[in-house]
Structures are given as C-alpha cells and as structure tokens.
Amino acid sequence: MTTHSNNIGFVKRWIFTTNHKDIGTLYLFLSLTMFLVxxxxxxxxRAELFQPGLSFVDPNFFNTLTTMHGIVMVFGAAxxxxxxxxxxxxxxxxxxxxxxxxRLNNMSFWLLVFALILASSTxxxxxxxxxxxxxxxxPLSTTYGPPSTDFLIFSVHMLGISSILGAINxxxxxxxxxxxxxxxxxLPMFVWTWLVTAFLLIGIMPVLAATVTMMLADRNFxxxxxxxxxxxDPILYQHIFWFFGHPEVYVLILPAxxxxxxxxxxxxxxxxxxxxxxxxxxxxxAIMSYFVWAxxxxxxxxxxxxxxxxxxxxxxxxVPTGIKIFNWLATMYRGALSFETPMLFAIAFIxxxxxxxxxxxxxxxxxxxxxxxxxxxxxxxxxxxxxPGVIFALTAGVYYWxxxxxxxxxxxxxGRWHFWLSFxxxxxxxxxxHFLGLAGMPRRIPDYALQFADFNAVATIGAFIFGxxxxxxxxxxxxxxxxxxxxxxxxxxxxxxxxxxxxxPPPYHSFKTPPTA
Amino acid sequence: MVSTIKSFKSGPMVxxxxxxxxxxxxxxxxxxxxxxxxxxxxxxxFNLPRGVTPISADLYDLHMTIIAICSxxxxxxxxxxxxxxxNHRLAKGAVPATFSNNLRVENWWTLIPFLIxxxxxxxxxxxxxxxxxxxxxxxxxxxxGMQWKWQYQYLDQGVExxxxxxxxxxxIYGTQTKDPWYLLEVDKPLIVPINKKVRFLVxxxxxxxxxWVPELGVKRDAIPGFIHEAWARIDTPGTYxxxxxxxxxxxxGFMPIVVKAVSEMEFNVWIESQGKSLRVTQPAWxxxxxxxxxxxxxxxxxxxxHQSDGTGNPPLYPALQSSSVAVGDPxxxxxxxxxxxxxxxxxxxxxxxxxxxxxxxxxxxxxxAWGNDTGDLITPEQVQQRx
Numbered sequence: 001m002t003t004h005s006n007n008i009g010f011v012k013r014w015i016f017t018t019n020h021k022d023i024g025t026l027y028l029f030l031s032l033t034m035f036l037v038x039x040x041x042x043x044x045x046r047a048e049l050f051q052p053g054l055s056f057v058d059p060n061f062f063n064t065l066t067t068m069h070g071i072v073m074v075f076g077a078a079x080x081x082x083x084x085x086x087x088x089x090x091x092x093x094x095x096x097x098x099x100x101x102x103r104l105n106n107m108s109f110w111l112l113v114f115a116l117i118l119a120s121s122t123x124x125x126x127x128x129x130x131x132x133x134x135x136x137x138x139p140l141s142t143t144y145g146p147p148s149t150d151f152l153i154f155s156v157h158m159l160g161i162s163s164i165l166g167a168i169n170x171x172x173x174x175x176x177x178x179x180x181x182x183x184x185x186x187l188p189m190f191v192w193t194w195l196v197t198a199f200l201l202i203g204i205m206p207v208l209a210a211t212v213t214m215m216l217a218d219r220n221f222x223x224x225x226x227x228x229x230x231x232x233d234p235i236l237y238q239h240i241f242w243f244f245g246h247p248e249v250y251v252l253i254l255p256a257x258x259x260x261x262x263x264x265x266x267x268x269x270x271x272x273x274x275x276x277x278x279x280x281x282x283x284x285x286a287i288m289s290y291f292v293w294a295x296x297x298x299x300x301x302x303x304x305x306x307x308x309x310x311x312x313x314x315x316x317x318x319v320p321t322g323i324k325i326f327n328w329l330a331t332m333y334r335g336a337l338s339f340e341t342p343m344l345f346a347i348a349f350i351x352x353x354x355x356x357x358x359x360x361x362x363x364x365x366x367x368x369x370x371x372x373x374x375x376x377x378x379x380x381x382x383x384x385x386x387x388p389g390v391i392f393a394l395t396a397g398v399y400y401w402x403x404x405x406x407x408x409x410x411x412x413x414x415g416r417w418h419f420w421l422s423f424x425x426x427x428x429x430x431x432x433x434h435f436l437g438l439a440g441m442p443r444r445i446p447d448y449a450l451q452f453a454d455f456n457a458v459a460t461i462g463a464f465i466f467g468x469x470x471x472x473x474x475x476x477x478x479x480x481x482x483x484x485x486x487x488x489x490x491x492x493x494x495x496x497x498x499x500x501x502x503x504x505p506p507p508y509h510s511f512k513t514p515p516t517a
Numbered sequence: 518m519v520s521t522i523k524s525f526k527s528g529p530m531v532x533x534x535x536x537x538x539x540x541x542x543x544x545x546x547x548x549x550x551x552x553x554x555x556x557x558x559x560x561x562x563f564n565l566p567r568g569v570t571p572i573s574a575d576l577y578d579l580h581m582t583i584i585a586i587c588s589x590x591x592x593x594x595x596x597x598x599x600x601x602x603x604n605h606r607l608a609k610g611a612v613p614a615t616f617s618n619n620l621r622v623e624n625w626w627t628l629i630p631f632l633i634x635x636x637x638x639x640x641x642x643x644x645x646x647x648x649x650x651x652x653x654x655x656x657x658x659x660x661x662g663m664q665w666k667w668q669y670q671y672l673d674q675g676v677e678x679x680x681x682x683x684x685x686x687x688x689i690y691g692t693q694t695k696d697p698w699y700l701l702e703v704d705k706p707l708i709v710p711i712n713k714k715v716r717f718l719v720x721x722x723x724x725x726x727x728x729w730v731p732e733l734g735v736k737r738d739a740i741p742g743f744i745h746e747a748w749a750r751i752d753t754p755g756t757y758x759x760x761x762x763x764x765x766x767x768x769x770g771f772m773p774i775v776v777k778a779v780s781e782m783e784f785n786v787w788i789e790s791q792g793k794s795l796r797v798t799q800p801a802w803x804x805x806x807x808x809x810x811x812x813x814x815x816x817x818x819x820x821x822x823h824q825s826d827g828t829g830n831p832p833l834y835p836a837l838q839s840s841s842v843a844v845g846d847p848x849x850x851x852x853x854x855x856x857x858x859x860x861x862x863x864x865x866x867x868x869x870x871x872x873x874x875x876x877x878x879x880x881x882x883x884x885x886a887w888g889n890d891t892g893d894l895i896t897p898e899q900v901q902q903r904x
Contacts, residue, residue: 052695052699052700053688053689053690053691053695054689054690054691055691058767059767059768059769059770059771060767063764063766063767063769131766131767132764133764137725137763137764139723139724139725139741140724140725140764140765140766143723143724144723144724144766227742228740228741228742228743229742233742233743234725234740234741234742234743235740235743268605268613269607269613270613270614270615270617271615271617272617273616273617273618273619274617274618274619274623275617276618277623299727299736299737299738299762300738300740300745301737301738301740301743301745304645304646304649307645308642308645311638311641311642311645312638315634315637315638316634318630318634319627319630319631319634322626322630323623323626323627325594326623326626327623329594329597329598329601330619330622331617332598332601332605333597333601333605334605334611334613334614334616335601335605335611335613335614336605336606336607336611336612336613337601337602337605337606337607337611338606338607338608339606347598347602350598351595351598354591354594354595355591358587358590358591361583361587361634361637362580362583362584362587365579365583365637365641366641366645367575367576367579367641367644367645367648368576368579368580368583368641368644370576370648370734370735370736371565371576371580371731371734371736373736373762374727374729374736374762374763375762435562435563435564438562438563438564438565439562439563439564440562440566440731440758440759440760442729442760442761442762442769442770443762443764444764444769444770445760445769445770446770447689447700447770447771448700448770449698449699449700449701450695450697450699451562
C-alpha cells in the first residue's frame, strides 16, 4: 500500500474514491457478494426441484426466486464483474493514468449499489417480490404484478443509468487517453471488446429504460401500451424488451471474450492468432446482435417472413463467433502450453462455450425452436454460455490479474480444486437440462411430472456442489489479498502488455507520464 | 521484497513443471459423478419425441439432422483441442511457434461454416413454410388460456368446456402417492379426430400462456386480445400430453393439456353426447349495457310514432312516458303489446321484425327512459317466452 492511500482514512478512501483501481476493487467485491446472493437463490430453486411435489416454497415465491436469481446474476454479478475488470485493466493496458471521468466513475458505482439494494429489497415488500421472470413480460408484470414491481422498475432505471455512464467513461478513456504509440490495431483485445461493449450499452440501455417506463405507465398512469383492451399489444412489450435483451447477452459475453484473448496467448507463449479478424469478428457480432431479437419470440405468432428473417440473421452470428473459437485454438496450436488456474478456466471456456454455441444454433432453427422454446432446453443453453462462458472467463480474469493487483500469488492448489469441482459439477447441473427440455419439461415451474424426476435430482446435486465450490474461490481471493508469496511485475512468463511493465501491485497512480507501447 | 522460497526464481514466476497435489483418486471420483446419470438409465428420456403428426415428424428429423451436423463439427473441434492439450505442452518440451496469421486458413474457416449454415437453412425453411399452411381445416377449435386452465370451444360443433388439472392437492403436497401421470392429467381432455386437419385458434383471457403438446409438434403463445393459429393432423389414435409453456402466474406449472385423438366416428359420437352448451359469447346483459342499445333500436323502430322523448302523439300514438303500460305491472302486458301489437290499430306486431335481444333492449329502454325509472331489466328469454 502506498502512503498516499494510507493517509486518507477508510471512509474517504472507499466511499469517495475516484481511483480506477479502487473503483475496480469495489465493483469486484460487489459482484462477488451478489454472485453469492444469486447463487443462494439458485440453490433454493434447485432444492425445491430436487423431487416432484411442492416441498419448501409456495409457487408464488418460487416464481419470485427465479425472477430475482436472473436479475441478481445478470445485473448484480456478471455485469459489475466485467466493469470491475474494465476499471482495473483498461487504464493499465493503454498506458493511461486513470479513467477519463473519475468522478463519474465513482457515481456509476454507487448508483449501482443503490439500485441493487432497491432491487433486493423488493423481496421483502408487501405483496411479495417480482414474480414474472427476469424478462418482465406484460401483462403479467403490468396488470398482475405485485406493488413491488414499481420499485423494481425504479431499480432498473438506476441500473441503466449506471451502465450508460460507465460506458461513456470507457469510450472517452479509450478514445482519448491511449499512450501515444498505441494505435487502434495495437489495442489489447480486452480493451477492444470493452470498447464495443460500451457502444452496445449506450445503444440498448435507453431502450430498456423505455420498456420499463411504459410498464410503469401502464401500471400507474392508465396507459395501454401492452393492453389489447386499450388498443395496445403484449407483443409490443416483447419486441422492445428483446431489442434490449439480445444485445444485452452480447454485452455479457464480449468482455469475457476479451479476457480469454488475453489469457490464451500468455499460457500458450504464442501471440494471439488472427488479431485483425478477432477485432472484425467482435464488431460483426455487436452489429449483428441488433438484428436478431425476435428469435426469442418465434412462437408468439409472427408471420412467416419474420420467422425466416430472424432465423437467418441468428444463424449468421455463428460465423464470427466460430471464427473466434478457431482463432483461440490456432493460438494454442503449436504453442507451449502450461495449465495454471487461469488457463484451466480459459480452456474450459473454449470447450463449453462451444457447447452452448451448438445448442444456440439448434435454437436458431425456427421450426424446431417451436419444440425447444420455453423448455429446459433453453435453460441448459443459456446456462452453458453464462456459467462456463461468462462466469468462467471472469473468474479466469480474476485469477490472472489478482497477483498483479495484490502483488501476491494466489494458492494454485486451491485454484485447481475450485476449477475441477466447478467444471464437473456444472456439467452435472446443466447438461441434463437439455434432455429435460427435449422430453417436454417447461421452464419456470416449481413442480414437475414424474418423468422428469431423475435428471432434476442430478441437476440439484450438481448445483449444490457447484455452489459450495465457489467458497474455495472466495477464500483463496480473500487470503491472497492478505498474504501470499510475492510476485514480480511480470508474474506470468508468457504475459505481454503494458500492465506487466508496472510493479505488482502497481502504484496507486500509475503512468503519470505516458509510456511507449 | 522477493521471498526466498525456492520454487520462485528471481526472474519471471513460473510454475511450469510440477502438477498440483490434487490426488488422482479424488479426480476419478469427480469424473465418476459425471457418469452417475447413466445409472438411472431405464426411465430416462433423452430426446424429442417423433410425435404423431407430419409436422412433428419433420421437426424431429430436422432436429436430428442439426444435431448430427453439430456433433460432427464438435468432434473436429474437440479432437483438435484434445490433440493440442496432449501434444503442445511446455512440460513435454514443446517450443512455441511464432505464427499469428494464415489468411488462407482463416478464409476457409469463415466460408465453410457459412456454407454449413446455408445447408441447415434449406430444410429449416422448408419445414417452416410447411407449418405456415392453415387452409382447409376440417375441425376448428378455439383455445383460450386462462389463469390457470384451458377453455376449448369447438366453433362448428357448438361444444365448449373448461379443462383443468385433475391431480389432487394431496399428491402435490406429499400426503398421497403420486399417480403415473402426475401433473399431466386433466378432468376433461380435448378430443380430436385423427386424419383430419385440426386448426387451433389460440388466445387468452388474462396473461400470456402457451399451448404446447410436443407429440403434436404444436406450441402457440396465447396472447390476450389476439388470436393466433396453429394446426395439426394427427395420424395415430392415442393420448398426448403437454403443458403451459409461458410463465403465467402462480399455477403456471399446474395447467396441463391432454389431447385424446380418436377415430372420426368416435369423435362424432362424442360431439353428439356433449349437448350444445356453446353460448355465443355476449357481453353481460345489464341495464348499463342494454340501455344504449335499447335507445338506438327504439329510435329506429318506435320513435316515428311514439317520439324520441316518449311523448307520442295522443290519442293515436299514446305517450310512453308515465304510461301505465310502461311503468306498471304485469311486465308481460308490455311485452305482449310490442310483440303482437294491437289488432285494428296502428300498433303493429314486431315479432317477425326484431330478435328477442332487440325487443328486450327496446322494452327495457321504454321502462327506464324519460323518468319512467322502473329499474326493470327485460331479458331475451322473457321475450322468447311470450312469443
């Protein structure tokens, strides 16, 4: 710890900080906490689903659990973790002293905290928490939503503002504060993916705000946006929500792609294969993500032309995504691989995200989607791209950069226990869900027919192992912050990039003069 | 300060040569867990049903085709990954190559996936077009999703009923043993004939539901205020079960669908046995809803003589305002007068000109307008009885 940060006191440092490293740390701790909250909600869900019959929770609370699990994980765990990594790493990687707008950075964080507190508090409000799925479909959420729905809407407004302000900050930083000879085509992939993600956020968050504002109006101001009786249309809700919702999942995965692109070359001791095409593929994915939203609505009564259009565009996104997977494999090919914990998570990402990609192609095929839609097949698909996809990549990033941030090495043995337990248990949890969906089990049900019992039991066992395994990670991270073998600035022998030229930990204010890239 | 632990050299930190101390036995146990599902093989269902309609069969075939293609690609990708993980390791003494580009290879692995997707899109388009053909339906059934049951209305046959979950709460809450079709049984299944094109008109009364029967290859969202079509031609008699497939509130998991496909003859017999219970859905018959219609009909049919304000033109055309017929008892006298008229006078019989509903509306209006205010509400049935 430098004397600068030691002198100013705990509250002033952590509440009023404008330092990108501290704000990054704050985001990461917030994300870890919310990950455990969201995980607890998931374990409650899986506990109820362990056997047929209603055992612990009433169906309404079950619906609240599934809703809040989704909201907490997407907005409380995944997005803040990615922002935390961005805050820590982007200035270090481009040779900037801090983010372009440090005070805005602070505000974005605390706004997020208040938004998540408000969202979590809805669980305890009269009438119960939101119980209509994280997708908030009208009219279940408008006409039939409990009073807490309005507070969830306010929370979503704040979440959106936090993301928009953060995105503005990231764009301004990357555009204006790169070291003099860091040209665009020398930008690290993590910075590229976050740049594109920031533009996506600015595009879609206002749309989400509009969606929930229309919900608020239908609920409180007598409008009929989503009510046929007043001339509106429930399908309008779905269009506007998914216009946000689909690019949102790319907001979740692109930073993860960026992390993988940093880790694979380091532990392969070989440069990233096809850097130019990787950048192009990232841009292609982001642009195309705006044209696919109605693949979430294939069964809602779309005309044939609409079904065909969205089927074709959705299938097309597989091309740039596949390019990325091939480029990572080509990076590893004829490299000299070592398997430290970050690399284990990155390799598992490649294998299992690809699995999610295959089921994604299956879902894109509109006719067969009529059988998959709103079944556990979809749940299996998105948990594969989210858990061994987003979560594994972000976890890998933490293991990768934690020694740089703390100046101490995490415990490798614990890291490997964490990895193997997580890897095996997540497959136990989510792979059977594909079979459940194909066998006919719908989503979001608290109780199910006897034919679905066995796979549900297996999934619950896997979920509990997975959940408790994350405590190994928590312990490892907290312990490393306090103690551990000292590391050098290079940390990993194959690592390249400006962040590895700084000491571990880096100075509180780094790159006070611009470096040469 | 660099620690003096031996495994860290003074240069870049490396952990290249030692594998960690997670015991091999424990790793085997973990992998064994992955195989655990195989132990409960006998009752497990892994795949989509082929189903009993041409569409469900096409969907199954398309599904298997896509899986086959993805499996092939997966075999290649995972094969390459495995090869790399085994052979290109620092611990094995590999020396890393330095290439980072190969435009030719990159072009191939852009083009080939695109062509594979094109190949997938062709049969997918065909099946989608096949599904989009709602003409020449032989039976039409309107399906209304409600919280938390389905209503089925056979529009041409005039049969309608509700279909609710039949599983008793005791089974759900664990006080009784669950029967084999737990949560997939209803009190009144949907009966349809085989080998006939059945068209489903799906809507909802409240929130979005979704009518899904996997073996028919049908899933259609039930959107309140809108009607969407689906169809099926079932080729095998039997019982086919499905569930609501859109979160619709508390009992979303408790509103199953049961379709019984029977021979045409059995279907006709069943229809006959149902009795015509279908009422054309009318808005509620209340004073508030009837008076405006009554006024409209009165103005069109009666005001010519009795005037819009009910004052008439006595003695030929009596006033209805404060008239003993319009405010007094019995009501049947009023109805008879309008229905049958007065022989030899200007008051004609309206029995053949106007329906029961219209007559009831007019008479209701006459008994309540212009300060008459009896509060009487005359029903079409009352008019029908006096014919």
